[in-house]
Amino acid sequence: MARREFLTGNEAMAEAAIAAGLRVFIGYPITPASDLFEYLAEKLPSYGGIVFQAEDEIASINALVGATYAGAKAMTATSGPGFSLMAESLGLAAMLEAPIVIVYNMRTGPSTGIATGTGQGDVMQSRWASHGHYGVVVYSPWSVQEAYNLVVKAFDTAWRLRVPTIVLSDAVIAHTRELAVVYEPGEVKVADRKPPREPPGEFKPFKPDPDDLVPPMAFYGEGYAVLAESLAHDERGYYTTDPENYERLVRRLEGKITRNKHHVVSSEARYTEDAETVIVAFGTLARSALALVKDLRKQGKKVGLWRPVSIWPLDEEGLSKAVEHADRVIVAEMNLGQLYREIARILGPTGRKIELVPVLTPELPGPDELLGYFEKAGVEI
Amino acid sequence: MTVQVPKLEYRHRVDDLLRTERLPHVWCPGCGIGITLQAFLRAVKALEAKGVVDRKQLVFVTGIGCTGRASGYVRLDGAHTPHGRPIAYAYGVKLANPKLVPVVFSGDGDLAGIGGNHLLHAARRNFDMLVIMVNNFNYALTGGQLAPTTPHGAYSTTTPKGNPERPMDVARLVAALGANYVARWSIHYPVHIEEAIKRALPRRGFRFIEVLSICPEIFGRHIGFRSPVDLYERLRKVSKVKKPKTLEEIKYDWENEITLGVFVDKDEPGYMESICSVYNYDWCNELPERRWSKQ
Amino acid sequence: MAPRRAYDIIILANRCKECGLCIHVCPKKILVTGNKQNQKGYRVTTVTKPSDCIGCRLCEFSCPDFVIRIEPSSNGVPKGLIVWGENEVEVIKG
Secondary structure, eight states, X not given: OOEEEEEEHHHHHHHHHHHTTOOEEEEOOOTTTHHHHHHHHHHGGGGTOEEEEOSSHHHHHHHHHHHHHTXXXXXXXXXXXXXXXXXXXXXXXXXXXXXXXXXXXXXXXXXTOXXXXXXXXXXXHHHHOSSSSOOOEEEOOSSHHHHHHHHHHHHHHHHHHTOOEEEEEEHHHHHOEXXXXXXXXXXXXXXXXXXXXXXXXXOOTTOOOTTTOOOOOOOTTSSSOOEXXXXXXXXXXXXXXXXXXXXXXXXXXXXHHHHTHHHHOOEEXXXXXXXXXEEEOOTTHHHHHHHHHHHHHHTTOOEEEEEESEEESOOHHXXXXXXXXXXXXXXXXXXXXXXXXXXXXXXXXXXXXXXXXXXXXXXXXXXXXXXXXXXXXXXXX | OBOOOSOOOOSXXXXXXXXXXXXXXXXXXXXXXXXXXXXXXXXXXXXXXXXXXXXXXXXXXXOSSTGGGGGGTBSSEEEEOSTTOHHHHXXXXXXXXXXXXXXXXXXXXXXXXITHHHHHHHHHTTOSEEEEEEEOSSBTTTTSBOOTTSOTTOOBXXXXXXXXXXXXXXXXXXXXXXXSEEEEEETTOHHHHHHHHHHHSSSSSEEEEEEEOOOIIIIIHHTTOOSHHHHHHHHHHHEEEOOOSSGGGOOEETTTXXXXXXXXXXXXXXXXXXXXXXXXXXXXXXXXXXXXXXO | OOOOOOEEEEEEGGGOOOOXXXXXXXXXXXXXXXXXXXXXXXXXXXXXXXXXXXXXXXXXXHOTTSOXXXXXXXXXXXXXXXXXXXXXXXXXXX
């Protein structure tokens, strides 16, 4: 039964994981994600789930992969420094097509930075932290309710596509309390694995279905002798250095995301119908950007906002539609240009002017302060 | 002379637990990994014959290194994890489905080097898993670099003037951390390895078996014992079976004694049961460990 | 003294890597390096006097390559069975 709660982002994301069927939460304390862990430590057992504090984030993510292969919906929550430690096995999860979910509350970096400060400096890390080419899906909420919705969505995407899925939130949402509508387990739509169709001996753990490129999954204990092989592997999971096999595998690890984009991508456009200038911003900074757009609209300026909700992959159609009438696109983000690079890559060929407004501060600026950053960057608006 | 004889079943005794289509395996002539792996597979068959263990319950997790390739050869659920992470992976397997029995099969570098933090905490927690460490005294797969277990003074490709460090006695360390079962054997005692696994597999808590092994191709060649038999005898010289009453009696000295034997054999509640003492999950009374400890 | 039991010494030739450990550990010294090479070019262990085999299985347990299996003899006659292929088995008696 849906119920209204006044929750912080961390609490909402914990509730969302419970609703999505979370069985195992494995994590390590780190500001600003620890209280998500604490909330689940209190509540998850009553839903039959287990909470485990590992000795470090490397243990956490490797245990998560093991947990999904043993059949459990599994999640962790961390921040920049912890995610940096998880980098190697983010690649393991991608290679093994393990449907792990990671809540990643960005804080002020780099390095220890400002633990209690917010930030958006991890856009590239959330996508490319690990080595080699692989696919992940990254969502980024701007509100407590959306953080809830996106954790549920992350479980659905992870288990539908067997891909590591990250909810890239931040310190603001983590500790901001807002109204959120929350549900009980079973009341939200979350995909499950596709069970094997062939008997043991014939079933190949990495043989994809042709339509969605996603292999059915056998869990440990079901008698399929499943080998979760981190080496480059063929459809049986056997190590092979064969170049064609390697190309097929890597193209599929990412291709299954692009092939199923309609399930994955999402974005939001505001006041873009007649906008000659579109501001692109994501996460909590987009709230200030929206307020700024409204102020500018009051001054008669034709300005709009485009907000990617899926950061990786971006909703490129949504972006193109939003900037249809605009000849200027301004990316505002709390770093020195990461989302900007993607926007420039996508829209560069259209000849539009694409500018960057770096917002380097540990605190979320309001609309007026944000305008100050436009001026500091010499970007007229 | 070659004649047709009544079709004997020409298979090795543990072939049904092997992905025989992948044999001969990748390990060098005389490498002790195959000896240890066979002992493990014999133990599994013996336990299955007595109805104590079902192979479908086992999850065979290896790390990176020569031993890491073992998960590719056993016909069991398993994983080949990144370097140092089999124990961490095993946490998740057990927590997600407590009826599964994780068996970590890895090397000295993987478990005591890069994976040391997980070894410490899994042992401290008495986490329910069996860990078999094949100790070949170096990082052989990558060419013979220094390992935490490399004897003091020994050549390695990264200590060409001889290892200046004091090696780690991993079994003694794990014993000190409070694991339920700790034993160390060497490949000269294949039956003892099998018996130790038969004793350590079906029980609760953290069970650790170190097997001193020979690596003729890399470690042996580096220290002047090139042939498998030479290194076999050189290792045998220091592999001394004892019944140490205290940890201090356990030695790890390549020059005179590496103590073998059973160092710990107790039956304290494992991690999963300690969870059950706080929360009563539905699987608490279906823990294989609980059934076994009644034996 | 009861007649000693007869054993078959089954050797899956194509897995052997000529490491010599079986030869070294056999207490009766009845295993030797053969002169026939397997598919990988290793000279496969062969049996000299199968009747001296006491069935201790140290060779089987000490082989790193899952090559050797010791069985009570199928027909009471102790023999070495070097399995070179599906139906190419070299029988050694004596």
